[in-house]
Amino acid sequence: MDKAFIQELANYTHHAEKEKREIKKITAELYPELTIQEAYLVQEELVRQKLEEGHTIVGPKMGITSEAKMKQMNVDNPIYGYVFDNMVVEEGDPVSVSNYIHPKIEPEIGFVLKRDLEGPGVTALDVLLATEYVFPAVEIIDSRYENFNFTLPDVIADNTSAAGAIFGTYLRRPEELELDVVGVTLAINGEIKSLGTGAAVLGHPANSVARLANMLSEKGEKVKAGQPILTGGATAAVSISPGDYVQVKYGGLGDVSFAVK
C-alpha cells in the first residue's frame, strides 16, 4: 500500500466518525485484501490526523479480548486502539446518543501504571507490579461500519470502534482485589442486561495490559505510565438508547452510572 492509499483509507473511516455516518467496511469493496499489518498503518495515519486536528491521546484500549469474541472472529490476538480527549465523558454527565452512530457500551477494568512497560516478554505479574491503581470504566464503542459488520483489519483501521469512555473514580491498588474474579453487572433501567467477570478479559485484565505492551513493542512503543488503559469488555457490549439509565457495578471496585439522552 502506498502512502496516498493509506491516507485515503484513514480519511474514509475518519470522515465517517466525524460525520456520524455509517460506511461499508473497507474489505467489502474498497480493498478486500487489507491485512492486519496494513490496517495498523491506516490506524497510525488516523491517529496522526486526529493529533494534527488538535486532539490528544488519553490512553490505549484493548479490544476483542474475550474468548467468545476471538472465536467469533477466528483470531488468536486481541487488537488495540486509542481513546482521545474528545471521547471522554465525565462521570456523572449524561451520554448523548446523538454524538454517535449506533453506540454500545462495555464495562471494563482500567489500569494506570506508575512506570512505563516495554515489551517483549511482559507478563501479567510485571503489569501488576507496575500498576499504580485499577479503576472501573465504561467504554462506548461505535463502529463506523454498517451494523457493526467488519473483519479484524476493518475494525483496526476504524480505531477499534473507539468512540467514548467514562473513567470511574473508585481507585484501588491491584493487590486489594482478585481482578479475575471481580464480578460485573450491567443494568439498564433496573434490568440486568449483561454480566461477566474480570476473567472474561484474557483470563485476567493484567494479561490484557501485558499483551498490549508486547504488541506495541513490535513497533518500538511502550505502555506509558499515567495513561488510563482500557483492558477490554468484561461483559458483552450492550446498545443504549435515549431514556436509558445505566448502572454498572464492579465487585469491590465501585460502580459507574449515567443517564442516556
Ligand code: 0L1
Ligand atoms: O473494545 C472492543 O472490544 C471493541 C473492539 C471492536 C469490536 C466491536 O466494535 O465490537
Ligand code: MG
Ligand atoms: Mg472495549
